[in-house]
Amino acid sequence: MKTKIGVFFGGRSVEHEVSIISALQAVAAFDRNLYDVIPIYMTKDGAFYVGEKIGDIKAYRNVPALLKESKRVVLIPKNGQAELHYYPLKHFGKSLYDVIDVAFPIVHGTNVEDGALQGFFRTLQIPFAGCDVLSSAVGMDKYVMKAVLKDNGVPILPCLRIRKRAYFSDPDAFIGNVEETIGFPCIVKPINLGSSIGIRKAEDASSLRDAIEYAFSFASEILVEEAVQNLKEINCSVVGDGDGAEASECEEPISDGKLLDFDAKYRKGGKGSKGDGMANVSRKIPAGISKEERDTIRDLAVRAFLAMGCSGIARIDFMMDTKTRKIYLTEVNTIPGSLAFYLWEPLGVPYSELLTKAVKLALKRRRESEELNYSFDTDILANASFGGSKGSKR
DSSP states (O other): OOEEEEEEEEOSSTTHHHHHHHHHHHHHHSOTTTEEEEEEEEOTTSOEEESTTTTOGGGGGSHHHHHHTSEEEEEEEETTEEEEEESSOOSSSOOEEEEESEEEEOOOSTTTTTTHHHHHHHHHTOOBSSOOHHHHHHHHOHHHHHHHHHHTTOOBOOEEEEEHHHHHHOHHHHHHHHHHHTOSSEEEEETTOOTTTTOEEESSHHHHHHHHHHHHTTOSEEEEEEOOSSEEEEEEEEEEETTEEEEEEEEEEOOTTSOOOHHHHHTSOOOOSSOSSGGGSOEESSOSSOHHHHHHHHHHHHHHHHHTTOOEEEEEEEEEETTTOOEEEEEEESSOGGGGGGGTGGGTOOHHHHHHHHHHHHHHHHHHHHTSOOOOOOOTTTTOOOTTOTTOOO
């Protein structure tokens, strides 16, 4: 019997559209000899939809029309699975649409990639692929991520965290603090977004002020960090869990020495074999670095993955100063665009096999979870009493 995989995508995030691309790439790549795959689209208001056209990328050119032709469902846990029932629930007739054995979230950004959706699956007690709640949350909060990695000896860039309310109470004080502690040029970014959304480079106090206010339009907390001179970006994927992880080939996105922005990642990439998305960014694979630098980056990627307690497939992003050859870890993407499949193909791992690894890791985590105790016998309720206090029932 095939395992039924529910691929969840979309959600309330500025990376909503990118998630659709990543997810439908994966839906097409699953090994259909092993899995039946059900695409499950999440609208920006949190509703789940299924249907024949939910898996068709062209249908998302007109989302309202797509939803009219699709069916809304709700998830109901039952015996370690999740039943998909039509919503509103029918009083008579069939309400069950299908059942999923494993949830596979392919989502990007706040409210979905940050542990919120993972916590939902945890509550339903169904196995899910990818990072658990804590590592998802840490990966999304760049400041917390830096703290964890720094404590584990992974090289990171110095930074300042700025909260929106505090900043606007005295902008000049914060601008002066950045000038003194970070200096120029510097990078300003939202603390919890990906896909290079909200990121700008500041060369002086005036552009810093603009960059900060721009970043605050996407998040209530932001980071300001040193800008790497003579920039070369290097990315590496990792797959595994706490019992063991392995690194992919390294890539070098082509960006003319500038940070890749959203347009460069998703609108200006070259033609690819798997559709749009991160798979189409202009890049060098393998990256143009020495064997020693490649080994260092792959080792750091695995160390970061394990330090954060990641599971499944992640992509670890680095920056290198081409003059000093210093390497800094910049971000851990717990659900990377296109699931970074293109970094595994050069090592002889096809996308279908990568997805199978992620599903097996999800089921392994489920088995390990079932070995734990979730009850502790006591008699506290037998003796509980509010002593006749107001609102109690006697």
